[in-house]
Amino acid sequence: MKPSAPRVPSKWALWLPLVLFGAFVVLVLFGLLKPAGREVKSAMIGKPLPQFSLRPATADRPGLSFADMADGKPKLLNVFASWCVPCAVEAPQLAQLRARGVEVVGVAIRDRPDELRVFLQRNGNPFTRIGADNVSAIQFAIGSSGVPESFVIDGKGTIRYQHIGDIRPEQVEIIAQKVREAGQ
């Protein structure tokens, strides 16, 4: 390195591209090995349910409307479908919640009555009401992005808690607790 040579890049400037490249590789690896969560959380927690009225999805349970939700008692609103595999997986947990005194109401998404009937026969029917939603309208209105999802709704019809995905056995307790809190 002759001091007279014009514009010789300094040492750190020589290494800078490699350092930047290394940082880029680390960033890519980080994104590959630990992808960002894919859940889209609802931004409607703390806000009221919309006005809605869904016709009954089965013959033996009434449909579901806003008035049914805002009857003074907290409820668990379960968005599900007979064609949804994780929905069958969470059925025992819903039954457990029902046994613990949680009122569970359902919205069946894009479901055929005959298929829904078979699903409920096979997996049990913890629902007091099941509304049919064939165009996902209620999902969009409450910020739900798939099935299954469960929402804790308080007695005034306000959304208090969202659970994304199937309810696993170890999550029954937290949901029961959220329903209790919504009832206070």
Next chain:
Amino acid sequence: MKRLLLALALCAAPALADGSMPAAPYAYVQLEDPAKEVEAQALMQTIRCLQCQGQSIADSDAQIAGDLRNQIRLRIKQGEKPEAIRAWLVERYGDYVSYAPRINSLTWPLFAAPALLLGLAFFLLRRRFGSGGA
């Protein structure tokens, strides 16, 4: 290749199981009014599919995307403004649902960085070529 695709399709089907119901009326049908369809298309191309999150709802064949296309077309048909519908969706799903980022405390670097880089480039080039040096 065909066999591989078939195998993939067979594996993927249960995971992405969809119902057997027919698609919503306006999921795959354009609006009768071409001007309104253009409005709806432009909006649908900038709304994220909630299931296939790399795709817009205009691109996605997920049923929930079809349902959202149906809802958007119906609402535009009834005269609602596209940006009002976008705001309605952002209110429910957050900024993530929209592919058209708004300037806020989180996204401002996105808009500031190009200006800063251009300014920096201008500064460096001027130092190198300007002021009679070199």
